[in-house]
Amino acid sequence: MTVFFTWLLRTIGIGGVAFLGLYIYDWGIPGASRIPYLSSIPILGDLTTGRAHSYAAEQVRLATSQMVTKFERDAIAAQLSEERRRRLIADQLTTEASKRADAALRAKSEAEAELEARIAADTSPDGGRWSEEDQQWDGRR
Known part of the structure; x- marks a missing residue:
């Protein structure tokens, strides 16, 4: 080599x-x-590939890593907007369901109050009052 x-x-x-x-x-x-x-290989690799090619390869690596980062960022932003949209729909459905539950609870309370009023108004000794329609259907009377 020295020769x-x-x-x-x-x-x-x-x-x-x-x-x-x-x-x-x-x-x-x-x-x-x-x-x-x-x-x-550290020193031998620099001599064989050259500084210009090493720099170009490094720039390509940086550019592709930034592109992947941009793609991931866009994908995460799209996923976040979709999750926000679904959350808004879920909140609206929850609000509607709670309104329906409140209305059903009020209707139940009103029906129970009406039933209690009808029970309190019944004064016959046998505990029930027959209407004319009931008597028509009863074959014994």
């Missing part, structure tokens, strides 16, 4: 080696990014 570097240094000089090193650092080694798991 290669000394040959390269003699051939293109220190400026050429510096330029080549910075170019590889910035853009990476062509084709090396296709090797699986090579880019995940």
Whole structure:
């Protein structure tokens, strides 16, 4: 390896080696990014993929994470509005049901009061008063 570097240094000089090193650092080694798991090695991965490709990959990751966040936020907002709509419907139905229950309770109280009044008005000794219609249906009388 040192033989290669000394040959390269003699051939293109220190400026050429510096330029080549910075170019590889910035853009990476062509084709090396296709090797699986090579880019995940800390220093070697930066040299093989290059700073520009690493930055681009990071920007893509950030953009997609924000898109997922925006999608999730929109989905949660839609779910919240649907739950609020259902809650409003449930509140309206509860109010109507309580009004019907109050009306039924009043009707029951009125019916019980009417029955108590009819029972109190009955003064016959046998505990019941026959109307003419009842006597028509009774075959014994």
